[in-house]
Amino acid sequence: MREQPAGPIGPRSALGRRAMLAGAVSTTLAAVATSTGCSSTAAATTQPTSATSASKRRKYAMTWATLGTQAGPVSGGGHRAQPANLLHGSGQALLVDAGDGAVDQLAKAGVDLGTVGTVILSHLHIDHTGGLWGLIGRRYQAQIPGELVVYGPPGTQDTVAGILAGQGPLHSIVQSPTAQAFGVRAVDIEDGSVVTVGDVRVTAAQNSHYKLESDTHSQSLSYRFETPDRAIVYTGDTGPSANVEKLAAGADLLVSEITDPNDPSVTALLAQFPEDVRQRLLLHFTEEHLTAENVGLLAEQAAVKALTLTHIGVSDSRIGKARAAIAKNYDGPMKFAADLDTF
Template identity: 40%
Template sequence: MHIRNLALASALALASMPLHAEHHGEAAADEAVVADAGRWITLGTRAGPVPSSTRSQPANLLIAGGKNILVDVGDGSAGQLIKVGLPTNRLDAVFITHLHFDHTAGLAGILGLRLQTNAPDGLLVYGPPGTADLVDGLLASMVPGNTAGYGVAGAATRDLAGMVEVVELRDHASLQYAGMTISARNNTHYSFAPDSGLAERFESLSYRFDLPGRSIVYTGDTGPSTAVEELAQGADLLVAEMMDVDETIRLLRRDAPNMPEPVLMGMESHLRDHHLLPRDVGEMAGRAGVGAVVVTHFSGRERGDPVHFEYLRQIAENFDGPVVIANDLDTF
C-alpha cells in the first residue's frame, strides 16, 4: 500500500501505529532508513506550557532519507526518543518553529546528554531568528559540567562550540536536506506592535517537508494564517495544532491560582488570536486541499469525552477528509 494511503487509512480508523520501547526497543532505530515517504512520529502532543500526566510537550520525529530529524523539542524529548528506540546521539538535525519554552526546553537535555555520550559533532539546529542566541546560552550552561567532566585527572574537555551548527531561517526560506525540500513560512503566532521592532527580530515558522514520496506540513503554533494555507496547498498530510481555549483557561486557573486576572485575560486573548480552534483547523485544511489532518499540540478533553467528538465535528464542517487527534508516540 502506498504510504499516503496508509496514513489515510490510519486516520480513518482514528488510530495509528505507536512504537513502544518495550515491544520494539533498538529495532525501531534500525528502521531509520525507510521508504522515501518517511515516517512522522508525534513524540509529544500536549499544548504547553502546563505539564500533563498523559501527554509530553510538543516534539515530533521525522525519519526520512536515512536521517533522524526532530521537529520541535519540548521538555522530555530525550525520554520520548528512547521510547521509540532512538538515543540522542543518533539525532542528525533539529527544526524549531519558535522560541517558546514548551517547544525548546528539551534541547538543553539533548545537548547535555550528547555531550556525556560523546555524540558526533555538528548536530544541525535550524530555527527562526534568535535560535543562535538560544543555543549559545545552552552551551554556556554546559561549561561547568564539561569542565568537571567525570572527575578523572588529566581527562580532556570537549570543544562545546563544535557540537552544534545553527542555521537561522526566515519567512520564505527553502533548503535541501536528506533528499527533501524544506520550506518555511512566518505564521501568525506573534503579532508584535508595529513600532516595537520585535517583528524584525523574531518569527514563528511553519514548515513543509517535500519528500520524494509525499509532502508533510507542520503548522507549529499559529493562528489562522494565509501564509500557512499557501504553504500547505495540496499537501498529503497536515500536522496541525489545535486549542480548546476554555479548557486551557480552566486548567490555568486550577494550576496557577495566583495568576493575576489581567494576566490570565491577556493569555486568553493570545490563545484565541494566535492559535487554531477546531473550526480554524477545518477551514485551513479545506482551503489548502490537504489529503489528511493530524491534530497535535492538543489542549482539550481526551477520547471518550463528548467534547472530543465535538472537536472532530467542527473540523468536519469545512474539511471532508480523514482527521485524527494524535497521541504521544503515534506514527503516520
C-alpha cells in the same frame, strides 16, 4: 550563519471545497514547492504505527512521529509529553521542536540519539525548546560524534549559545580528548528560507503566533517537509494564517495544533492572573492559536489529504466535540495523536 531565503511561496490555484481542488493538487504543489520536482503519491492515512518501526521503512517513505502532544502549559491529563516530533526520511532523523523531556521520548520510541543530527524549531517558547539542554548535554556526556545542527527562527543562535555557555561546568567535569568532534551549530532561518537535509527539503513560512506581540524581530515558523514521494506540513503554534494555508496546499499530511479557549484547563489557567493579563491571554488563545473550527477551515481550504492533531489544548472529555467542529469544514481523514504515534 543564515540560510539564503528562497523566493516567496507560490499561491494556491484556487480556494474552495476539497472536492473542487482535488484535480488541482499537483499544480498547487508545484506552485508551493517551486523547482523541487516533487510529486505526492503517498497514501492518505492517519492511522498511526509504532514509532519503533522506523528502521524498516523504504527509501523516501517519510514518516512523522508525535513524541509529545501536550499543548504548552495547558494540562494534557498527565498522559501527554511536551511538544516534540520526529521526522524520518531516507535515513535522516529530524527532531522537530524539542520540548522538555524530548530525549526521554526519543528513548521510549527506540531512537538512537546518535541518529538525530538535525533539530528544527518552530519558535522559541520554552515548551518547544526546553529539551534542547538535555539533548545537547546528553550527546556530549555520551560522546556521540558528529555535528548537531539546530535550525530555528531569529534568536536560535543566541539560545544555543546560552545553552553551551551554561554547560561549561559539564565540559570541565566530563573532559573529552576529542571535544571538537561533538560540535553544535545553530542556524537562524526565517520566512521563505529553504533547508535541505539529505533527501528532505524544508520550507519555512512565518505564521501568526506572534500576531499581537510588539516585538517585530521575533518569528514563529511553520514548515513544509518534502521528499519525492510525500509532503508533510507542520503548523507549529499559529493562529489563522494565509501564509500557512499556502504552505499547506495539497499536502499529504497536515500536522496541526489545536486549542479550545473554552476548555476548563484554560479557564483555570486564566483565573490565576489579574484581569488585564487574563484578557491578553484570552486573545492569545483565540487569535494566536487554532480553534477546532480554524483547523477545519485550514485543512479544507488547503485541500490536504489527511489531518493529524497535536499540541492538543483540549481536554480528553471535549475531543469528541472538537472532532465534530473540525468535520463541519473538513471531511478528510482525521486523527488526534497520542504520544509516540507514527503517521
